[in-house]
Amino acid sequence: MAVNGARMWRVCCGVSAPSTSKQILYKFAYKAGLIELSGRIQSLIGTGMLDSRNRKERRRSPRLDTSIDAVAKTSQGARHAVRLMDLSAGGCAVTALHQPLKIGLTYGLKIDGLETLGAVASWSAGQVSGLEFVQSLHPAVADHLVRLNPPLEED
DSSP: OOOOHHHHHHHHHSOOOTTSOHHHHHHHHHHTTSOEEOHHHHHHHHHTTTSHHHHHHHOSSOOEEEEEEEEEEOTTOOEEEEEEEEEOSSEEEEEESSSOOOTTOEEEEEETTSOOEEEEEEEEETTEEEEEESSOOOHHHHHHHHHHSOOOOOO
16 A cells, blocks of 8 residues: 555654645645755756656656565664654655654664665654655565554544
8 A cells, every 4th residue: 555645744744634635745844844865865856857747757666565574784883773654665664763864874784584675864843854865665565564564544
């Protein structure tokens, strides 16, 4: 099951906005100082590429809801406990359980049962960050991890 913009918005800001496009939500959150965006995402906001109609065409693999505990480690040795909220072959969204991840830093993401994955933080909204894998996962591996780690039930 793919993650929708409304769920991400609710997780990031505690607001439900089921009919609002993700592009508008990102613009609002960025202008309000709620999130930091990488240069790539800032340029996409102006082009409309974050709009859900365009996102489907750009996405190489679907994002799947999950709940996986992992550790993101920097090259300096700092360790961040994170929980993956969604996963695709190309990346994931994580919630940092203590300290937020920094945009542009490369992390070694350790998920039980896998070798450490190189991942770059491409966006951040408080404790929630998007990681893009340096080398994509095989889609079957992503599907298997999601089957083993279903999403937590919402209250």
